[in-house]
Amino acid sequence: MNLLESTSRTLALVGLAAFATGLGCRGYESEEPPIHLIRNMDTQERGKAYRADTTGLFADGRIMRPPVPGTVAQGQLGEDLLLEEGQDEEGNSSLRFPDAVKAGGSLPDTLIRRGQARYDIFCTPCHGVGLDGQGPLAQVGFDSNPRLTIPPPSLHDARIKTMPAGQIYAAIKNGVNQGNMGSYASQIPLLDRWAIVAYVRSQQKAKDPAVEMEGGVLLVVEATDTASELHGSQLYAAKGCNACHSLDGTRLVGPSFKALYGSTRSTASGDVVADAAYLAESIKEPAAKVVTGFPPVMPQLPLTDLEIESLSLYIQSLK
DSSP states (O other), rough: OOOHHHHHHHHHHHHHHHHHHTTTTTOOOOSOOOOOOOTTTTTTTOOOSSSSSOSSSSSTTTTOOOTTTTTTTTTOOOHHHHHHHSSSSTTTBBBSGGGGOBBBTOOOOHHHHOOOOOOOHHHHHHHHTSSSSGGGGGOOTTTTTSSSSOOOOOHHHOOHHHHHHHHHHHHHHHBGGGGBBEEETTSSSSSHHHHHHHHHHHHHHHHTTTOOOOOOOOOOOOSSSOOOHHHHHHHHTTTTTTOOOOOSSSOOOOSSSSSOOOOOOEEETTEEEEOOHHHHHHHSTTTOOOBTTSSSSSOOOOOOOOHHHHHHHHHHHHO
């Protein structure tokens, strides 16, 4: 190799190195626009979330679009009524748990342990560690007044021990008593809701062996076109009246139904006689004449005139 060839190779290597170094300098400040050899779709016009529409495509000037009516996101079709809503094929609260949360046909210990962990986080503040309704928020505050207007029930009450598993699930998902207990659907995922139900059932059974994990009483209101005491008694349980109004004189959130009919009650509007007209008014407009000493917390219930009449007849029968 002569000197000329050697020099040429050296210069070529130096030039190549300089070229590579130049490529590595991309990103340095410059008044010139950067060289963009392959643009692909990097600089295409596109809309950005929370930005105004600059294309003129949308009349409201918003680039973010609401879902098309009827759109269902992947995985959210909700075809399994039992799993998603806690209901059986007939639309009633299911006594059994969905197969999706079972292992070998039964509820696994891992599900119950998961339920305990979720219960401790979301349910303990009101219902208490022991499911007795004596959580921190259920206690009397520093001002000697209760923190909650409506005290949370003990989950060991007979009413809840016989409640279908699907109804407890629905209470977690949808809330209870028109917001008295709010919906936890956004905080507690679907499978965790069933895990909590499994844990509650296991604790009820541990205290009362007669409790069945997939048992309970299915509350059915028979269809009728005639008001009756029987129809009223079914509505009393199915509509949740039994959560606030006892049948034996026990004071709960609201007055007991025992010997209510025909009695004289003191209200903010003066003394009233609990006749059929008063009972109907109290169901339709719960805040109209609240009995003294009880909180005005009963919500308006979507009941038909027939159902209200049946409830009234049932209350009249409770001597």
